[in-house]
Structure formats: C-alpha cells, structure tokens
Amino acid sequence: MSAFSRMNERIERVNNVAQHGNIDAFYNLIREDVILLQDIDELPFVNTPLHIAASSGHIPFALEMMGLKPSFARKPNPEGFSPIHLALQNGHTEMVRRLLQVDGDLVNVKGKERITPLHYVVATGDQLDLLVEFLSFCPDSIADVTIRNETALHIALKRNNLEAFKVLVEWLAVNQLLAWSPDIVCVDVKNLEGKTAWDILQGQTKVDNGEIKGILCRAIQQKTILCRVRAIKQYSSPPCGLWKDDYKPETNQTLCNTNTTAAYEAESCHLGTDQTQYNTTVAHEAGTAIDWKTSRTF
Numbered sequence: 001m002s003a004f005s006r007m008n009e010r011i012e013r014v015n016n017v018a019q020h021g022n023i024d025a026f027y028n029l030i031r032e033d034v035i036l037l038q039d040i041d042e043l044p045f046v047n048t049p050l051h052i053a054a055s056s057g058h059i060p061f062a063l064e065m066m067g068l069k070p071s072f073a074r075k076p077n078p079e080g081f082s083p084i085h086l087a088l089q090n091g092h093t094e095m096v097r098r099l100l101q102v103d104g105d106l107v108n109v110k111g112k113e114r115i116t117p118l119h120y121v122v123a124t125g126d127q128l129d130l131l132v133e134f135l136s137f138c139p140d141s142i143a144d145v146t147i148r149n150e151t152a153l154h155i156a157l158k159r160n161n162l163e164a165f166k167v168l169v170e171w172l173a174v175n176q177l178l179a180w181s182p183d184i185v186c187v188d189v190k191n192l193e194g195k196t197a198w199d200i201l202q203g204q205t206k207v208d209n210g211e212i213k214g215i216l217c218r219a220i221q222q223k224t225i226l227c228r229v230r231a232i233k234q235y236s237s238p239p240c241g242l243w244k245d246d247y248k249p250e251t252n253q254t255l256c257n258t259n260t261t262a263a264y265e266a267e268s269c270h271l272g273t274d275q276t277q278y279n280t281t282v283a284h285e286a287g288t289a290i291d292w293k294t295s296r297t298f
Contacts, residue, residue, distance in 0.1 A: 007039065010033060010036055010039070010040075011040060011046065011047070013029060014026065014029055014036060014040075014049050015047060015049055015052045017029060017049070018049035018050075018052035018053045018056070018058070018061055018065075019052050019056055020058075021053060021056065021058030021060065021061040022061070023060065023061055023064055026049070026061070026064070037049075037068060037069050040069075040072075041069055041071055041072065041075070044075075044076075045075075045076055045077060045078045045080075046075065046077060046078070047077045047078070048065070048069070048072040048075055048077075048083070049061070049065050049072070050062055050065040050066065050069070050072040050073060050083045051072070051075075051077050051081075051082075051083045051086055053065060053083075054083035054084065054086045054087040054090075054092065054095055054099070055083075055086040055087070055089075055090050055092075056090075057087075057090065057092040057095055059094065059095055059098050062083070062095060062098070062099065063098060063102065066099065066102045066103070070102075070103065073099065073102075073103060073106055073109070074106075074109050076111065076112075079112065080111055080112030080113075081111045081112060082106075082109045082111055083099065084096060084099050084100075084106050084109060084117050085109075085111045085115075085117065085120065087099065088117055088120050088121065088127065089120075091126070091127070093127050093129075093130065096117070096127075096130060097130075097133070100133070100134075100137050104137035104138055105137075105138060107134045107137050107138035107141045108138055108140070108141050108144060110144075113146055113147045113148075114144075114145070114146045114147050115146055116141060116144050117130075117134060118131070118134045118135075118141045118142070118144065118152050119144070119146060119152055119155055121134070121164070122152045122155045122156045122159070122161060122164045122168070123155050123156075123159055123161070125159070125161045125163065125164060128163055128164055128167060131164065131167045131168070131171075132167065132171060135171050142168065142171075142172070152164075152168055153165065153168055153169075156168060
C-alpha cells in the first residue's frame with residue numbers, strides 16, 4: 001500500500017468517528033496512531049475531523065478538536081471551505097456560535113473566492129440573526145472583500161437582500177463607523193467593476209429598491225455629517241501634549257493673595273520668603289493652549 005493510500009485510510013477512519021461525534025472512539029484511534037492529527041495538519045487541503053464534526057453538528061466533538069488542533073479551524077478542505085463555512089452551509093447555527101466563542105476571529109476566515117462567514121450569511125439571507133453577532137466578535141469583518149473586491153454591502157445589494165442590508169447599515173450607524181473608522185467604511189468601496197453600493201442600486205431597474213436607496217442615501221449623508229463634525233473637533237482641540245488653561249488673572253490673583261494672608265496669619269511660612277513666588281505666571285486668556293511640560297503658551 002502506498003503512503004498516499006495509507007494516509008487516506010487513516011483520515012477516513014478518524015473522520016468516520018467524527019461523523020458520529022464519538023470522542024471515546026477518537027481517543028482509541030489516537031492510542032494506535034498518536035501522530036494522526038499532526039500528519040493531517042500537514043496537508044494544505046483536507047477534510048479534517050473538525051470539518052466533519054462541524055458539518056454534522058456534533059458540538060462536543062468539534063470543541064474537542066478545537067482544543068487539540070486550533071489550526072484545523074482555518075484549514076480549507078478540497079472544496080475551499082473551513083469548518084465554520086460548512087457549519088453555516090448545513091444550518092448549524094449553534095455550532096457556529098460555539099466555534100466563535102473559542103475563536104472570535106473565525107469571522108474573518110476566508111473560504112473559496114475569499115468569502116467569509118459574514119459574506120455567506122449576507123448572500124444567502126439565511127441565519128440573519130448571526131450578522132450582528134459576527135460584527136460584535138470582529139467589527140473589521142465588514143470591510144473584508146472577496147476576490148471581486150466586494151464588501152458585504154455589495155453582496156447584499158446584488159442579491160436584493162433588503163433585510164441583510166438594513167442590518168449592516170444600521171449597525172454601521174449605531175457604531176458611528178461611517179465616519180470614525182475610515183478603514184471600516186465600506187459605502188464608498190468600489191468592486192472590480194468600479195461600482196460602489198450606490199452604483200449597483202442605480203443599475204437595478206427591474207426591482208423595487210426604493211427602500212434600500214433611502215437607507216443608503218441616509219447612510220451616506222450621515223457619513224458626510226459625522227466627517228464634518230470630526231474635522232471641526234480636531235480643528236478646535238489643541239494638539240497632543242497641550243491643554244486649555246482656565247487661568248483668569250483677577251480670580252487667580254485674589255485666591256493667591258487670600259492664601260498668602262492666611263498662611264501668614266497661621267504662621268505656617270517664613271517671614272523672609274519672597275512672596276512673588278506665589279504669582280509669577282504671566283497673565284493670558286482663558287482657553288489658551290499650554291504645553292504641559294514647559295508651560296509655554298501658543
């Protein structure tokens with residue numbers, strides 16, 4: 001028997017155990033073949049026991065594999081899919097959640113055509129309750145693009161998936177990512193055809209997409225407003241290392257004189273002390289930017 005055939009036989013045995021989710025039988029195999037998982041992990045494309053368990057919905061077995069070989073979670077099978085992709089394709093929503101509890105970055109794992117779990121859910125319109133959970137685990141995933149440079153927004157619009165589109169835009173709005181995180185903004189991203197999400201909408205003449213247009217239009221307007229607010233705040237705030245002094249000459253002078261008199265009356269300071277030390281700051285306007293290290297005004 002060739003080495004290739006022998007390896008296939010070993011994989012088939014362990015995957016048959018994974019198909020039934022039998023953890024005890026798995027360890028019986030390991031006692032006979034202690035380097036089995038290591039040898040499987042060396043293959044670039046393979047259906048690992050984690051792939052099989054994720055496809056079959058055997059959560060305990062899948063979590064056992066995640067603990068023993070975390071790298072299996074990112075390994076593509078010969079069809080180009082990771083275990084979390086297979087769990088989604090087979091409708092095992094709870095399996096998806098449990099995998100993410102172990103490794104939240106799996107939201108970013110790329111399958112065939114660089115499709116992520118987020119892209120898959122947006123494209124199919126199934127399991128939409130997972131969208132917000134995906135974004136909570138990994139906010140950056142909304143900026144992931146496929147090999148066609150399409151974000152989740154592009155995909156939702158091309159598939160006329162109104163509900164998924166609403167979830168994405170509302171999440172962006174609530175988290176103010178349209179303006180505050182430029183790397184995550186995706187309403188203006190162009191795909192390989194040079195089209196933004198708005199361009200795709202404009203080209204859809206056979207479907208009623210008026211509601212989607214309204215949502216996207218408001219999102220773009222919100223982005224513009226927030227960007228302006230951000231620019232104003234940056235302009236009006238002193239650079240790093242500076243602070244806005246609240247010094248008011250007449251008020252501070254009164255407090256200084258009062259404190260000095262009280263100190264003398266309490267006989268808590270030496271009579272020979274030069275009292276100019278209590279008020280040597282040059283008067284300046286309240287709100288002036290001050291370097292906190294040198295007290296130099298700007």
